[in-house]
Amino acid sequence: MTTANLPELPPEKGSWDEKAVSRRGLLEAAFGVLASAGVLAVAIPGARFLVGNALKPAKPQWVEIGSIDALPADQVTRATFTTSATDAWRNVTKRGTVYVYSDDDGASYVALDGTCTHLGCMVHWRAEENHFACPCHTAAFTRTGDVISGPPPKPLRRLPVKVENGVLFAEI
């Protein structure tokens, strides 16, 4: 009866062990439980391992933009910064682009992150048209970073700034 689902064995080979086969349901259930436990025991730590430190928020960091003497106060100036950073197991030199200007003749400065808020391309300043342009989807931003046209969902990111000993710093 319990062997009903099993193929018939040729008589010369032998026969199914009825007693052992009668425990089939129990063994199937045990396999299901143990195999699931095994799969989870591999999959859960595996998934955690893959996530790694990816979701750790980046620590804001002050970077040196340059001497304010070298920044023309009334113009938008492109400044690149370099700073040492840890990229997982590597010590790297992190680089980026910010745009800096002053509306009050150097009393205070505005620094904008040059990363387009649409899909992360780098915008460039068009002095003659007085706006930032993104080369990816032709978006335009005002001098203050507000969206004029194109698909970006929000203004360019304004970075906190400070001046120490005549040197401008921005927090990225």
Added chain:
Amino acid sequence: MNRVARWVDERTGLSGPVRDFLNYPIPQYVHKNFLYTLGGLTLIALILQVVTGILLVFYYDPSVEGAYNSVDYITYILPLGWLVRGVHHYGSSAMVILVVLHMLRTYYFSAYKKPREINWLTGVLLLFLVLAFGFTGYLLPWDQKGFWATKVGVEIAGSVPIFGTQLMALMRGGQDLGQVTLTRFYATHIMLLPAVVGLLVVAHIFQLRYHGMAPPITAHAKDNAKKFVPFFPHWVLTDTVAGLGLLALLVYLSWANRAPLEFPADPTSSNYIPRPEWYFLFYFQLLKYFPGALEPVATVAIPLFLFGSMILLPFIDRSEERRPWHKPVTTLVSIFYIVVILIFTILGTAGSA
């Protein structure tokens, strides 16, 4: 030789399955129509990618400092490096073209219909994985093109509502595009994707053999449906000739134009115009038309709708009719998609000029 073969066969039992595989009857309507070689040709292109990929791993340095120089070395200094990388580079485009053509053949011949739905589904998954191969592959040289196209690609994931930011961080492996990203893409490109694609290709071919070729759709083909030729050598020879043609084309392209390598990745450059590979260009262009809050329409809704409709196709179109000229809806929908993709690709190309 015969004794050796018999010895092996007694211990492995392989001769029966191998003989059955090679003697499989191919209907003449299939053998005589070159459109049916597209599947086999895709497999040959995949094999070429695997072989050239394994060769490239011997020289490629998967680090942000070393990747660019190693690819430069492979392309310009290493003997035949230009050939191996060239065939791999142009082969990736060939894969996309062949998979799409193979899929269109299947679509217009209604070969996705019962009982072949699962084979259509494995095919849709394989198309998706081929695109994933392309996306993870072109970051690896760590040049401007790969860096910026990946930055944009990852940001697209970032625009997914609710968990987009986390998804983007998971893809990058951190808050910036850096070493962890490169390692992730490399591991996905050379380990994860080949393993999954290999399994799916076996499943795809097994399903094909289980159901046989889809029935013919033209009267002429029906006349040829009762005559068969063996898979080997007749069919294999046709695919071999097509495969050699493909190889010759890839070698020629690699020789005529070295596989491109732009300047090294520079996160500060504000005058570089990021553009993805040509087969993602239509999508890149599409993103232009969904401003602000509408962004998820282009980044989530449209791709989900496209892939969703491809997956659901065999369950929606369940009629017996297999002739495309008697199925105006599916035929017109496909033509609409093809035209839209072509127009957006042209607009995207013009935009990059």
